[in-house]
Amino acid sequence: MPAHLNGQPLHFPPDSFVAAGGEATVYGLGDIAYKVFHQPVDGARLRALAALSVPGALLPRRLLTDDAGAVIGHTMALLPDATPLARLLSRRFCRDHGFDGAARLRIVSALADLVRRVHLAGALVVDLHEGNILLDATFHPVLVDTSSWQLPGHPATALQDAIRDRHATGFHQGTDWFAFAVTAAQLLLGVHPYRGTHPTLKGLDERMQARVSVFDPAVRLPPVCPSPRVVPEPWRGWLVSVLDGAHRGPPPATQQLPVWLPASRPVGTRMGLTRLAEAPFPVATALEHGGRTVLIGASGIWCDERRLDPARAVTVTEDGTVVAARIQADGRLALATVPEGRPLQVSLLADDVRPLGTGFVVRSGPRLVELGIRHGLVLPRLLATVLPHATQLHDGLAVQDLAGACHLLLLSPGRCDARRVPDLDGWLVQHAQAARGAVAIVARKDGCTDRFLLRTAQGRMELRRTPDVDAADVDLVPLPTHPDGVALRVGARLELFRARPGHPDLRTVEDPILARGHLVALDGALGLLVGSQLSRLRPPAAPPPTPARAGGRRDAAGRRPQSRTARRTT
Amino acid sequence: MPRFDPGTPMLSRRLAGTTYGYSGTRLDDLSCSEYTLVAVAADQSGSVGAFQTDLEACLGEIVRACQQHPRAEHVMLRLTAFDGSLHELHGFKPLPTLDAKDYAGILHTGGATALHDAALNAIGALRSYGETLADQGFAVNGLVFVLTDGDDNASAGSAREVADQVRAALGSERIEGLHTVLVGVGTQGATAKALMRFSAEAGFDDFIPIDQANAGSLQRLARFASRSIGLQSTALGAGGSASLSLTF
Numbered sequence: 001m002p003a004h005l006n007g008q009p010l011h012f013p014p015d016s017f018v019a020a021g022g023e024a025t026v027y028g029l030g031d032i033a034y035k036v037f038h039q040p041v042d043g044a045r046l047r048a049l050a051a052l053s054v055p056g057a058l059l060p061r062r063l064l065t066d067d068a069g070a071v072i073g074h075t076m077a078l079l080p081d082a083t084p085l086a087r088l089l090s091r092r093f094c095r096d097h098g099f100d101g102a103a104r105l106r107i108v109s110a111l112a113d114l115v116r117r118v119h120l121a122g123a124l125v126v127d128l129h130e131g132n133i134l135l136d137a138t139f140h141p142v143l144v145d146t147s148s149w150q151l152p153g154h155p156a157t158a159l160q161d162a163i164r165d166r167h168a169t170g171f172h173q174g175t176d177w178f179a180f181a182v183t184a185a186q187l188l189l190g191v192h193p194y195r196g197t198h199p200t201l202k203g204l205d206e207r208m209q210a211r212v213s214v215f216d217p218a219v220r221l222p223p224v225c226p227s228p229r230v231v232p233e234p235w236r237g238w239l240v241s242v243l244d245g246a247h248r249g250p251p252p253a254t255q256q257l258p259v260w261l262p263a264s265r266p267v268g269t270r271m272g273l274t275r276l277a278e279a280p281f282p283v284a285t286a287l288e289h290g291g292r293t294v295l296i297g298a299s300g301i302w303c304d305e306r307r308l309d310p311a312r313a314v315t316v317t318e319d320g321t322v323v324a325a326r327i328q329a330d331g332r333l334a335l336a337t338v339p340e341g342r343p344l345q346v347s348l349l350a351d352d353v354r355p356l357g358t359g360f361v362v363r364s365g366p367r368l369v370e371l372g373i374r375h376g377l378v379l380p381r382l383l384a385t386v387l388p389h390a391t392q393l394h395d396g397l398a399v400q401d402l403a404g405a406c407h408l409l410l411l412s413p414g415r416c417d418a419r420r421v422p423d424l425d426g427w428l429v430q431h432a433q434a435a436r437g438a439v440a441i442v443a444r445k446d447g448c449t450d451r452f453l454l455r456t457a458q459g460r461m462e463l464r465r466t467p468d469v470d471a472a473d474v475d476l477v478p479l480p481t482h483p484d485g486v487a488l489r490v491g492a493r494l495e496l497f498r499a500r501p502g503h504p505d506l507r508t509v510e511d512p513i514l515a516r517g518h519l520v521a522l523d524g525a526l527g528l529l530v531g532s533q534l535s536r537l538r539p540p541a542a543p544p545p546t547p548a549r550a551g552g553r554r555d556a557a558g559r560r561p562q563s564r565t566a567r568r569t570t
Numbered sequence: 571m572p573r574f575d576p577g578t579p580m581l582s583r584r585l586a587g588t589t590y591g592y593s594g595t596r597l598d599d600l601s602c603s604e605y606t607l608v609a610v611a612a613d614q615s616g617s618v619g620a621f622q623t624d625l626e627a628c629l630g631e632i633v634r635a636c637q638q639h640p641r642a643e644h645v646m647l648r649l650t651a652f653d654g655s656l657h658e659l660h661g662f663k664p665l666p667t668l669d670a671k672d673y674a675g676i677l678h679t680g681g682a683t684a685l686h687d688a689a690l691n692a693i694g695a696l697r698s699y700g701e702t703l704a705d706q707g708f709a710v711n712g713l714v715f716v717l718t719d720g721d722d723n724a725s726a727g728s729a730r731e732v733a734d735q736v737r738a739a740l741g742s743e744r745i746e747g748l749h750t751v752l753v754g755v756g757t758q759g760a761t762a763k764a765l766m767r768f769s770a771e772a773g774f775d776d777f778i779p780i781d782q783a784n785a786g787s788l789q790r791l792a793r794f795a796s797r798s799i800g801l802q803s804t805a806l807g808a809g810g811s812a813s814l815s816l817t818f
């Protein structure tokens with residue numbers, strides 16, 4: 001059926017074909033998509049939709065007509081570099097493209113905002129399922145197939161059975177929130193909330209009628225799905241109230257930290273390794289300064305080919321002296337140069353000690369004390385006063401749990417920045433590291449272990465959270481080649497990113513060797529400790545192709561442009 | 571049966587009452603909670619040699635086109651070839667793990683046509699693997715394509731057994747819809763009639779006769795198959811238990 005725009009016939013060359021469905025074909029010319037229905041459609045509905053303004057929705061813009069002037073389609077924006085939301089229902093796709101739990105939660109939150117905007121515009125989405133949602137190039141959700149929306153005087157024209165509210169008559173904002181809850185649960189858990197098996201209720205319809213979702217403990221999920229407990233509050237409570245109850249209101253606005261949604265970019269799959277040093281015992285961390293390498297393990301310090309007694313912490317002072325800190329049996333701190341063993345004068349009771357810059361930080365009862373070391377002199381400075389039994393000292397930070405309220409004390413030479421982190425309230429911190437304002441924490445609560453990655457700067461803070469991690473197999477170190485960069489190792493994955501909030505770029509390297517060791521920052525490079533050996537990491541091999549980030553258009557149904565042969569198949 | 575990728579650990583099962591089995595991706599290696607299982611059985615009897623390359627291109631194109639679908643992650647494909655016996659070229663594997671280029675040269679033509687056994691195995695394997703998935707909480711539906719250029723002349727099984735297998739697959743209600751398609755490639759006259767009779771007796775949902783087997787018609791078949799697979803997967807995601815059908 002030839003289509004016309006403003007009375008002028010449109011010609012769609014073969015390579016403009018984008019997709020075809022049961023009711024329409026979509027073509028793309030420039031940055032405009034042309035949706036041509038196979039039959040004339042309700043022009044008044046399309047005009048009403050075209051009059052709406054909803055950022056984040058691909059609404060009809062101009063109408064297309066046939067030879068007789070009947071409305072047979074419309075134009076809309078063509079979304080470049082989009083990703084169908086349906087792809088994120090695959091664990092493999094999420095893992096390969098960096099859509100972790102925090103990223104998916106961010107998408108759910110943004111989608112809720114988008115639905116609110118639709119409602120504010122006086123419309124209902126109705127057919128709100130994963131097939132009608134794309135992610136744009138910045139991974140924000142975009143609603144497509146908007147021509148089926150319900151407007152006053154224009155009933156909705158489509159609804160998938162999988163999102164139909166069995167307890168509603170007609171469509172209203174509540175049915176949109178029910179459909180949203182189904183889609184959100186799918187995205188967060190990778191399964192339709194009324195799937196899985198139940199001992200007595202069979203099939204989607206029975207489960208929806210009975211309001212028995214995956215949050216019901218009697219429901220058994222496929223092994224690919226995480227436990228529904230990984231959904232954090234307040235989302236979990238809201239989803240349960242909608243899917244297992246009669247609540248149909250919007251999700252609560254979250255009081256928690258803004259979520260950092262990284263734009264992940266794989267840069268390679270194999271790191272090069274140059275062996276630097278080896279100790280005669282397993283090594284936990286290492287220092288490198290002025291050509292001297294110090295390997296530190298639980299059973300000793302290896303420096304200048306000499307094995308020395310173990311220490312709680314080791315640092316390199318401004319003048320290049322290596323100093324070890326030990327807590328003696330009487331609780332007093334002792335500092336001595338390495339490898340000479342020359343003691344430095346200090347008188348301080350210590351509960352814990354960690355390296356901090358070119359000195360140390362000591363938790364001494366209710367005080368955090370920084371020890372600067374200059375020309376053989378130890379210069380103490382009070383950094384903060386803390387509750388001694390509620391404070392844990394870690395590398396670069398202290399974590400203080402004040403009656404269930406979590407505070408992070410970010411430590412740097414001469415500074416202690418306290419940050420309240422409600423997302424960590426009630427969590428038991430098992431592992432924490434800070435570097436340049438970025439913080440990696442592994443914490444446990446209610447039988448679940450989650451990883452929290454925060455970035456802080458100038459009063460701003462953002463969070464990336466990964467639920468249900470296996471263990472505290474995490475290293476966070478400053479990136480020696482970038483003044484603002486940090487490197488995070490999680491298992492076999494290395495992530496390089498800026499420590500400050502607001503920078504989405506995230507470079508990743510996947511290499512099995514990384515899972516066997518610990519990451520350390522050396523002079524001008526990253527190092528990897530594997531067993532008793534320290535190696536310098538070299539840049540990875542050429543990056544693999546990244547399908548989700550590859551350029552090119554997608555249609556309103558989320559399909560990438562295809563070769564001619566493939567286009568003909570749709 | 572030979573495997574497409576002998577290095578990949580797969581779940582292997584023998585089908586009760588037959589001498590054949592199948593393989594499928596281990597449940598722990600799956601990435602999605604719902605799958606459309608697609609079983610393709612392709613004739614490689616001697617007479618297929620005339621259009622073997624076009625048929626292989628058709629198989630590769632089905633894979634390539636389906637990989638573009640937004641729900642490609644939710645589709646697993648199994649491919650068998652049959653002559654006087656059956657050969658599993660690869661078991662049920664997620665589409666993103668397949669490579670369309672691997673289908674060139676995959677068929678080795680020659681021998682007779684064990685059509686009934688091929689259909690029986692395709693449907694039986696889909697049923698067995700699908701029920702295994704469903705028992706673990708996965709949502710599953712299925713699509714079977716049997717591509718042949720001639721009537722059966724070498725099977726131990728019968729059309730009635732094929733029909734029984736389809737009924738059993740749907741009767742358990744663990745598989746949410748199964749659509750079966752018999753394609754007669756390059757069949758005319760008596761052969762086409764014989765296949766139509768087999769299609770009816772065996773309970774295929776569709777019989778598609780293609781009178782001329784050539785690059786154009788097999789490309790059209792690839793488009794039809796890939797679109798059918800996309801629709802079947804969409805139907806599963808949409809919560810509809812009924813299979814969708816297309817006109818070839």
